[in-house]
Amino acid sequence: MKKNTKFLTAGLTVGMFAMICLTGCATEEQKEAAKQYQAEADTYVEGNNYEKAQEAMEKALEQTPKDKELQAAAEELNKKAEEMKPYNETMEAAIKAIEADDAKALDELQESQAGRDLAELAKETGSYIYLPSGGTSGKGIGFYTFKDCECDQWYYGDYDQGKREGNGIWYYASSHTEDGNLYKEVYNGQWSGDAPNGKGHQLIVLGDKVDTDQDFQVKNGLFEGSYEIKDKLEDGTEVSGKYELKEGKYVTISDEELEKNNFVVPEEAHLAIAFLYNEAGELKSCTMVYAEDATKGVKHFY
Numbered sequence: 001m002k003k004n005t006k007f008l009t010a011g012l013t014v015g016m017f018a019m020i021c022l023t024g025c026a027t028e029e030q031k032e033a034a035k036q037y038q039a040e041a042d043t044y045v046e047g048n049n050y051e052k053a054q055e056a057m058e059k060a061l062e063q064t065p066k067d068k069e070l071q072a073a074a075e076e077l078n079k080k081a082e083e084m085k086p087y088n089e090t091m092e093a094a095i096k097a098i099e100a101d102d103a104k105a106l107d108e109l110q111e112s113q114a115g116r117d118l119a120e121l122a123k124e125t126g127s128y129i130y131l132p133s134g135g136t137s138g139k140g141i142g143f144y145t146f147k148d149c150e151c152d153q154w155y156y157g158d159y160d161q162g163k164r165e166g167n168g169i170w171y172y173a174s175s176h177t178e179d180g181n182l183y184k185e186v187y188n189g190q191w192s193g194d195a196p197n198g199k200g201h202q203l204i205v206l207g208d209k210v211d212t213d214q215d216f217q218v219k220n221g222l223f224e225g226s227y228e229i230k231d232k233l234e235d236g237t238e239v240s241g242k243y244e245l246k247e248g249k250y251v252t253i254s255d256e257e258l259e260k261n262n263f264v265v266p267e268e269a270h271l272a273i274a275f276l277y278n279e280a281g282e283l284k285s286c287t288m289v290y291a292e293d294a295t296k297g298v299k300h301f302y
Contacts, residue, residue: 034063047131050081091130103173103184136162163194181207187298221301222248248295
């Protein structure tokens with residue numbers, strides 16, 4: 001996991017909690033219990049859950065209340081927890097919005113001062129990851145920023161050693177569109193190697209219009225495999241066809257092969273599925289017509 005901050009000063013670090021020398025009249029059992037609570041606090045800090053870390057440190061102090069170094073470490077932790085509280089409240093709010101699939105609430109959160117503050121914090125390393133159970137593995141939420149655009153995104157799901165691994169939701173919402181309608185792009189599926197890999201579902205919606213709502217096979221964020229399409233023309237004619245994606249790009253037959261089979265190749269370039277007709281104007285099928293580079297996949301993984 002990328003760490004954004006370190007909260008102990010004067011040479012102390014979170015990892016040193018378990019090494020603090022215990023003093024006073026505590027029994028051996030109390031000293032051992034304090035060490036365990038200190039280790040628990042360390043784990044929570046790794047997941048940026050300072051509130052839980054504070055609770056663990058309080059329990060450690062209950063075991064060895066006269067330990068001066070432990071008291072100083074706890075004081076530093078309390079200061080850092082107060083500093084990080086607004087950020088983690090934002091992360092908790094984002095979890096609720098994603099669980100409810102509430103793109104509007106997520107967009108409003110991003111546009112708030114709290115959301116802008118989180119974005120500034122995350123820019124230091126490119127992400128801010130929050131795991132409620134602490135540590136670097138388990139279920140958590142991450143906020144990710146990008147240098148090439150103002151299109152910050154969220155991941156909510158499984159982590160392993162700070163990497164996205166397992167099942168998770170990659171969520172992007174924005175009201176910064178030409179017509180002001182809310183744009184939502186969501187990938188929900190399998191992850192490995194910190195990227196979308198395996199089976200997943202992509203949903204893209206602009207305002208009330210659904211652009212994509214489909215299952216895909218994903219390899220390193222790019223769509224792969226063969227897919228079927230069913231559609232209806234303006235006159236009510238139902239059409240169907242197949243297309244193939246390889247490394248996120250459409251695999252198409254050549255113009256020569258189309259013409260050999262009496263298909264008329266559209267003169268205009270097409271980036272989507274084109275309905276092809278024969279010379280008599282009869283609908284023959286629908287397929288992909290190669291025109292220019294068009295990549296399909298999970299946003300920011302292609």
